[in-house]
Amino acid sequence: MFKFWNPITxxxxxxxxxGIAIGCKNRSGGTYYQISGxxxxxxxxxxxxxxxxxxxxxxxxxxxxxxxxxxxxxxxNSTLTLFNNADxxxxxxxxxxxxxxPVFLRSKEVFSQTGxxxxxxxxxxxxxxxxGSREKRKPAEVDTLEVKRLMNLLVFDSLVxxxxxxxxxxxxxxxxxxxxxxxxxxxGYAVDVLxxxxxSKSIINYMIEVGGEIRTRGVNDRNNAWVIGINRPSExxxxxxxEIPVIISGKSLATSGNYRNSxxxxxxxxxxxxxxxxxxxxxSDILSATVIADDCTSADGYATAFMVMGLDKAIKLAxxxxxxxxxxxxxxxxxxxxxxxxxxxxxxxxxxxxQK
Numbered sequence: 001m002f003k004f005w006n007p008i009t010x011x012x013x014x015x016x017x018x019g020i021a022i023g024c025k026n027r028s029g030g031t032y033y034q035i036s037g038x039x040x041x042x043x044x045x046x047x048x049x050x051x052x053x054x055x056x057x058x059x060x061x062x063x064x065x066x067x068x069x070x071x072x073x074x075x076x077n078s079t080l081t082l083f084n085n086a087d088x089x090x091x092x093x094x095x096x097x098x099x100x101x102p103v104f105l106r107s108k109e110v111f112s113q114t115g116x117x118x119x120x121x122x123x124x125x126x127x128x129x130x131x132g133s134r135e136k137r138k139p140a141e142v143d144t145l146e147v148k149r150l151m152n153l154l155v156f157d158s159l160v161x162x163x164x165x166x167x168x169x170x171x172x173x174x175x176x177x178x179x180x181x182x183x184x185x186x187x188g189y190a191v192d193v194l195x196x197x198x199x200s201k202s203i204i205n206y207m208i209e210v211g212g213e214i215r216t217r218g219v220n221d222r223n224n225a226w227v228i229g230i231n232r233p234s235e236x237x238x239x240x241x242x243e244i245p246v247i248i249s250g251k252s253l254a255t256s257g258n259y260r261n262s263x264x265x266x267x268x269x270x271x272x273x274x275x276x277x278x279x280x281x282x283x284s285d286i287l288s289a290t291v292i293a294d295d296c297t298s299a300d301g302y303a304t305a306f307m308v309m310g311l312d313k314a315i316k317l318a319x320x321x322x323x324x325x326x327x328x329x330x331x332x333x334x335x336x337x338x339x340x341x342x343x344x345x346x347x348x349x350x351x352x353x354x355q356k
Contacts, residue, residue, distance in 0.1 A: 030205070032221035039064040040187060041074065042211040047220070048198070049205040056203075063193060064210075070099040071186040073123075083171065084123070084179040091170040101161055101169055103182050103189050103297075110185065110301035111156055113321065118305035119276040121156040123181040129281040131272040147279040153178050154276050187211040188254055188300025195296075215252040215296045225249040227351055233257050233287035233329050233338070243329065243338065244290075245351040252296035256303035257288035273307050285311050286328050287338070292349055293324045302326070311341065318343050325349065 033053040036045045037060075044064065050056050072078045079100045083090045094101055110118040128150055130138035155178055161169050187210045194208050195215045205218030207226050216226040226249045229242030246253070258271035274281045289306040293299040302324060306314035311328055318326040325346040329338050 032205070035060065037061060040068060040072065040190070040211055042187075044208070044210045046194070046209070047207045048203060049218075049221075050203055056201075059197065060194060063197060064190060067099055067186075067190050067193065070097045071103065071182055071190075073181055073183070080180060080182070083173075086173060087176040089170055089172050091164060091168040093167070094169045095167075099189070099193070103186050104161060106189065106297050107156070107182060107185055107301065110298070110305060114302070114305040114309065114317065116154075116157070116276055117308040118184065118301050119154055119156050120180045120182050120184070121154050121159070121178060122274050122276050123179040124153050124177060125150045125276075125279055126181065126272070126274045126281075127179075129274060131274070131281075151276075151279045156180070184256075184304040185297060185301040188213045188252070188296035188298070191215045191252065191296040213252070213254045213296050213300050214248070216249050219249065228253055230255055230288070230290050230327070230329075234336075244327065244340075246292070246349040247351055248292060248349060251292050251294060251349075252299045253290065253292050254296060254299035254303045255288055255290040256307045257286075258283050258307065273304060275308050277308075284308065285332075286314065286330050288329045289314065290327045290329075291318075291324055292326070292346070298324060315341055315343070 030049045032047060032049050033056075034045070034047050035053055035057045036043055037057070038044075039061075044060070046060065048056060068075060068078065070079045073080055073084070075081060079092050079097045082092065092100065107118070107120050111120075125147065127137075128139065128146065153175060155174055158174065159171055159178075159180075161171055164170050191208050191210050191213050192215065194210070195206070195217065198206050198208075198217070205220070207216045207220070208214065214228055216228075220226055225247045227245055228248055230244040230246065231239060232241040232243040234241075256273070258273055271281055271283050273284070284307045286307055289303045291299040291303040291306070293302070302318070302321070303326075306318065306326065306328070309317065311330055315326070315328060318324060325343045325348075327340060327342045327346050329340055331337065332339055
């Protein structure tokens with residue numbers, strides 16, 4: 001059910017290159033800068049009104065480096081990798097890694113709220129289908145017995161963090177093959193961490209994007225609200241093809257979909273969001289799910305869960321979760337004509353009145 005760093009990227013109406021680009025001054029006279037760089041196997045892009053952009057970027061890079069050392073499945077000594085490679089009990093020092101526990105606990109909340117549609121322990125199944133690992137193995141045919149065996153490793157509901165006598169956080173693994181992957185929620189949490197850092201520095205105008213997950217505050221360099229374009233959910237679409245522009249100043253946005261990170265084998269399409277209910281890697285009846293929330297962690301996690309749940313269950317749950325709004329794009333007839341279903345409050349974020 002995880003995105004594995006191949007994000008569905010909302011269009012930011014900016015063109016970035018790695019480093020720092022000088023923007024414009026808004027009416028208050030402050031200069032806006034665009035900073036960007038590599039992280040988590042993708043890139044981050046930030047537009048910010050700040051006095052010393054070089055120092056801001058140095059701090060951002062440092063924060064994201066530490067975050068990678070917690071959450072990356074591709075760094076051998078990351079907290080996540082050490083847990084995945086542990087045989088039974090895994091312990092780590094929370095003073096050295098302040099990120100693993102809050103991401104774990106927020107994942108528990110989304111897991112519970114979605115009835116297990118969001119499940120970080122899906123990692124062994126996702127790897128079986130060729131997603132989320134270095135090997136990228138793609139099975140020519142699905143071994144149903146192996147899929148059934150791997151489904152026994154979906155034990156996220158039974159995993160808990162406890163504190164031992166030395167102050168370490170510990171997790172007991174019921175099976176050494178149990179592995180976790182937080183890629184469907186950790187980019188959103190990284191965005192929130194950066195936002196809190198900017199807030200602590202009294203930076204009040206910014207747009208943060210990490211791997212397609214976005215959070216904004218204040219106004220842009222034209223002294224207007226931040227506008228983000230939701231990408232057209234088509235394999236042929238460019239990342240600059242906008243289906244829906246939305247205003248999200250003071251909010252976060254995340255979009256999940258299956259239209260880019262997929263492959264075909266023997267005429268069967270396999271997608272990166274694996275269904276923990278069935279163990280299957282197959283397309284949802286939703287082409288893309290976009291969630292707007294106060295925090296990016298929630299937006300990120302729920303967007304992926306809704307793809308797993310399917311249109312009917314997702315819209316029903318989204319309407320009942322306080323603090324989020326959602327937009328689902330689908331093609332019921334399969335004729336390339338997109339249809340839209342949104343929660344009641346989503347129309348408040350439309351850029352144009354004719355969208356309502």
